[in-house]
Amino acid sequence: MTEPGLFELEAVVVGQPERSRWRRYVGPALAVSTVEGTLLAQVTHTDDTHSLLAKASGECIVRIKRRSRFGQFGPVWFHFTDSADSEVGTAVARGVVKTLRLTLQTEQGRQLLLTRWGHLSAEWLLTETDPRRSPAPEILGRVTVSSGDAWLGLQRYVVETNPRLNAFERRTVVASVVCLHLLRRPPGDSAAPA
Template identity: 70%
Template sequence: MTEPGLFELESVVVGQPKRSRWRRYVGPALAVSTVEGAPLAWVTFTDDTYCVLTTTSGEFIVRIEQFGPVEFRFTDAADREVGTAGASGLVKTRQLSLRTEQGRQLLLTRLGLVSTEWHLTETDPQGGPTPEILGRVTVSTIDSWTGLQQYVVEMAPSLDACERRTIVASVVCLHQLRRPPGASASPA
């Protein structure tokens, strides 16, 4: 099972670990930590289409498989599908459609093209009355010299652990979609 509290926390940070400017970085591509900075899990890329989320002790949590440029599937240790994420439209990072293990449909929508915040809702914020916000994802640059990004993920208390796992995995997908064209999936 996962580290205590990983998907029970209402806020986590998914970010690129700090690197030395002078040596080649060989650690995980992304780290999941508490807001205070305590490490919870690592994301490592196995190749250009797969990455794996594991606890800091190395225990498998979820595998993220990328199909084409904007479709992702999440599987557990038994190779069962536990969620999906996908984007559509001209701006691939404006909205991700998520489906949890229980089949719940969620949307992670950026507020504007230059906005650094995404809202998690069940309905499209552009399509009618203001929906209930179930979470927020805010991106920031933590090292402008190397361009390292971090995503603060805030989730409503009403979300269960399976839904939170899908949301954290979708933030990994969001990071992959936001990489510059031609950027390698493996850590540089």
């Protein structure tokens, strides 16, 4: 198994680490920590299509590969692989606003949806069925985004999951939150979040 406790936790924070306002930042793109702030893992981008979720020691937990057709107009696929290059999950973003819904598939083949109600909503719901079509879907988790620094606009995602999700499903959810951040703020892009 990967980092002890990382995917057993019901709540983690995925966020952009603090950085100096006066010099170029060269650290990890994102940090995964407990709600109390204990660092569990870091995310680095090797280029615009490859990201690595790794322990602080550098040991690979999940590799994320981004693939798309037709540039920004077509669907975007994310493939998650482990250190042995075995696929351990996927996420797909479709539509004009790619950050409204991600369709996830876990290593065991379970399909999940990470959906937000509107473009300005700061919360995504994790469900098995479409919350817009199902009157009362079971909520398996929530992802809430906020700004950790108003001046720099650093993003912070609190990921809360149902105790019934297993470690493999939580791994897919955490990796998909990295994908949400990539869709909202691609590496090297200083544009406002979507």
